[in-house]
Amino acid sequence: MAAVARSDQRLDAPTGPDAPSHLDAPTGPDAPSRLDAPTRLDLYRTMVLIRTFEERIRQEYHADKTPGFDIGAGKIPGEMHLAAGQEPVAAGVCAHLRPSDALTATHRPHHLAIAHGVDLAKMAAEIFGREGGLGHGRGGHMHLFDPAVHFSCSGIIAEGLPPALGQAFAFRQRGTDGVAVAVTGEGAANQGAFHESLNLATLWQLPVVFVVEDNDWAISVPRHASTAIGDNARRAAAYAMPGERIEDNDVEAVYEAAGRAVERARAGGGPSLLEVHTLRLWGHFEGDPQTYRTDLATLDEVDPIPRYRRRLMEAGELDQAQVEQIAADAAAEVDRAVQFALASPVPDPSTATAYVFA
Amino acid sequence: MAAVARSDQRLDAPTGPDAPSHLDAPTGPDAPSRLDAPTRLDLYRTMVLIRTFEERIRQEYHADKTPGFDIGAGKIPGEMHLAAGQEPVAAGVCAHLRPSDALTATHRPHHLAIAHGVDLAKMAAEIFGREGGLGHGRGGHMHLFDPAVHFSCSGIIAEGLPPALGQAFAFRQRGTDGVAVAVTGEGAANQGAFHESLNLATLWQLPVVFVVEDNDWAISVPRHASTAIGDNARRAAAYAMPGERIEDNDVEAVYEAAGRAVERARAGGGPSLLEVHTLRLWGHFEGDPQTYRTDLATLDEVDPIPRYRRRLMEAGELDQAQVEQIAADAAAEVDRAVQFALASPVPDPSTATAYVFA
Amino acid sequence: MTLVEEPASQAAPVPPRRLTMAKAMVEGISAEMERDDAVFYMGEDVGAYGGIFASTTGLLERFGPERVRDTPISETAFMGLATGAAVEGMRPIVELMFADFFGVCMDQIYNHMAKIHFESGGNVKVPLVLTSAVGGGYSDAAQHSQCLWGTFAHLPGMKVVVPSTPADAKGLMIAAIRDDNPVMYLFHKGAMGLAWMSKTGRALGDVPADAYETPIGKAAVARSGRDVTVVTVSLSVHHALDVADELAADGIDVEVLDLRSLVPLDREAIFESVGRTGRLVVVDEDYQSFGMSGEVMATVVERDPSVLAAPPVRVAVPDVPIPYARSLEQAVLPTPERIRSAIERVMG
């Protein structure tokens, strides 16, 4: 099965030197890789770092909410949307981005933030609601802003797309070759902001890459109950932009497709749309009973990280010692971040009304 | 040139007995008609009635705004969006509707209201702001509601689409074969409501027909500056519904395409999208200087009413006496409506706060 | 809560049970869905999930997927769908998962749902209920913690009800469904009695088993008192009652007025109470300025400022987005501590 499904709806898409060419040999988990070993190891490392962070946050989150789950209690209160299973999207897309490129993420933002190089310690501190956090504890995990790498996210689905247009616009007006990536879920792709943003991006030929993370679910609503077609990449044709769907949560296929899309945008070729068929390994948010879900038993088999690890090991590009080293490095980095967070002061209530206006 | 352009993007569209078949011989102003003479005369009559009404309203509107145009003055104050040139859409679509079918129109609603059988006298009275109007003078020309024929419109572009879904939903839940038609402009088709509505209509298989009136302009913004693709019917593929674009403002092509779409909806085959390339003969609203417009000189040549009249006369289905009779009938009917309006009382200011709640 | 208009049911009367607000709300919906085929419920995750805040638990099982419908995340489309269905005689209940999301579909709400009846000169009715979860207190931050009732109440054409007790949650739901107007029904997450959220000890309440309406537009005296009037709604009613109990020990007799409806607003009840006590504290979990707290004060003074023995005080969110960190959020919410000190201040 070809991991990169070519949309058959790219009739309006510009062709020519800037257009992506992706009709080469099939890639995918079963095909020989076209990436070099250092790139593959980097992808793996990024995915492991993300997962390590998510697992630690999950553990900290639940640690002091017992007995009986109380969402508002504990060191990390509030809703918590973790992205375990979606690491291939973050690793594959962000590998092509520079700190000067913008990324707008969703309510489920950690994997993208980490892959794009958001300061891990300040991000952890924000999640713990501490003064040392990215937003001095004001934002929380759905509202992470790191201007150093032009990262932001929003808890309102699909509404992260329009600001990405503006970042792309600013980059272009300033004469830089910066690119903005806007990520949204497959559920969110049925929100009006999606349509308006794609149309405007083409009209104004903005350097934007739209990425839909299709994890099959929007909370409890399965894809077929939210989306009239099976492949959002085909919606690209409605905006005269190229669209590609990447099946099978394959980090290398994401890497390749995103590379084409980012290069196209950087070179002035305009926007593109990617949809990645990915995986929500855990609940929509922590505490989600997931009683609506029938595939729980088989999830471990499709976890992309062990799968990629096996693949790299089979290719002889990763050995057990490296696996352990990468895991240990990630654990240490995450631990440093969490320690930083825990050492950071709780915001002083007397400052609660600060930062409304500049 | 084929007047009915088949969208090549209907890959997802259901096929089978209910799917429209429109690949027959070409139709259009230059081809022999496939409609019978009474139907053609009805289309002509409807168009003439609409134009007669619009011309009269235009005249009444400007009559007492001189010297110097004052938008708030006169018997008919406020914004006035007339639809001269767009009669083929109204006549062609509404010929297939019953009074029990719903129609939601735009800020430019008169042609559709008339073709769908809205009470002409009460509509005129509403436009004049009189107690005898459809909304007792509360609504005005962008807010016409005639429950007798399930007609409504809205001054907010594209926002008439979602309520049409609900009307279609109610018809289906009640077990009737009612259909809802939702009309929008080509400028409005870039609003989020368009996307959301088409997606939901397919998902819930609602009996809706979406009609885009492409008159090339959204106020002063030309189509190419608002819409990333040249043919909105191709957007239908993004929602797994059939889409057709009708070129050349041809009332018979509209009639045929709308017939297929309405029948499909009525038979339980789900929604469709039509785009009609039509014509804004006058300004966006009365008083529009149209300085941005370059095609003013040639407009008369493409006026669809004289064109259709010539066609029918050439086909021997209409003679000069009938032309005059039809014109006279329309003038009389419009005059009765305007007289009714003028005879209706101005609303009593002491009732200004009525009708907020039922 | 007042029992009105409902003929006694044929069965022997069932005594009230103690229910959570969520259960009482669902009971009201069920009763009307049972009675009237035209009623249906739609929104995000209202089916198999049963509503993120348990607003629809069990309804799918009971009424099936035709009448309990999960929607895509297309609020503009499905709010409009509700309006259109209502115009055609159905009685939809449509859920906006969090009130904070109103901005993606406000045009459908305030320019269509709310205005069609007026624009049609009364010829078109839009009988629907728009339910939405409001409120903070569990660190859900700036986009998931707002009350916003002031925003909705400012714009004409929608009734706005805000139950605080299980009994009113049921009665106002039934009244809202039967009302021929669009009614916004705002339920506070912290008052729903959810197992997974810390809650006030007052979250459970007696709920009559039969179908009854709580009248829309009538405030309730949640506690009568002589010294000072606290005017409030929703979760803050419970906080105000807690504080009143405490202050009783100090000899301060607090009257707590639960407005229950913001539109129509029971101005008589406000004026009557403040006219008696001479002192007013308004407690509002919405933003302070240009909202409910100002409106309540204006209601008193535009009749007679001289009834006020002391400057009235408001306890509201001080015009700041809701912060995430618990320490900050608790500082901006109308907590019992802030209510208490406001009362003490107005007592002089």
Added chain:
Amino acid sequence: MTLVEEPASQAAPVPPRRLTMAKAMVEGISAEMERDDAVFYMGEDVGAYGGIFASTTGLLERFGPERVRDTPISETAFMGLATGAAVEGMRPIVELMFADFFGVCMDQIYNHMAKIHFESGGNVKVPLVLTSAVGGGYSDAAQHSQCLWGTFAHLPGMKVVVPSTPADAKGLMIAAIRDDNPVMYLFHKGAMGLAWMSKTGRALGDVPADAYETPIGKAAVARSGRDVTVVTVSLSVHHALDVADELAADGIDVEVLDLRSLVPLDREAIFESVGRTGRLVVVDEDYQSFGMSGEVMATVVERDPSVLAAPPVRVAVPDVPIPYARSLEQAVLPTPERIRSAIERVMG
């Protein structure tokens, strides 16, 4: 209007000219676009058309299509585009053609534009101006005549300015562009001095030729008086001044306070004036309840209700959508007649 911070221009000072508000607004925009490359203007029909209400006349010719941009009718997309561009250091001015359309893009406005600075703990700035036309009086009915400033002012994070005079229109525009926060700039169609709309005799005003800022958050005493304070904004300032002139003949000395900004609100100025006159009329073309009129009254009484010698009165739209028919619309707008009778009532 106060001249601040701007160093004297090199050229000899040009005397003020009498301009319409529209021309003065455009002059402010032009001056800043000239000075700062980061400033650009976008919206519907702001290019070749020059703005439906003349908010951008001549800008396209002067600055070209890269900096004066027509948008598709996709308000969510282009409001968000403005936010993103501002975050990256540009200074967009973005027009919402009518304030009434806010419902299609409110999420971008109040959940993003307005909150990002706060959520980022001050690390991200969003310097932009959101312009929008407000107001009725020319029979544009329920969806094209609203003021809605109470709605915008209720939600934290945006400044809200509402000029009434040409001089303030220019000065507030320059101040708004230079402000590092998102500023909503609401201009009343009836005060723009449009050739095709009947207007107040006060539509023309002296406008200094140089670049100056009118400070955001400071009210102006449009007319000083001893007997009664009329607090108002926008077109109603002109009506209030007309009425004040009439009443002067009857021996009633009316002070007219033009708030100019709703956020921040100059509460000092309100209290100072009402404290002096003891009588308050609030004139507000927005809906009456849960809005500006209540907030102004609350501002007075929460400091000291005893300054009020008589119950304050509001003249606002009585919680009804704006009707189309002229007879009805004039009955709900704050006309000079209604203002006059409110003043007479409060004078006792």
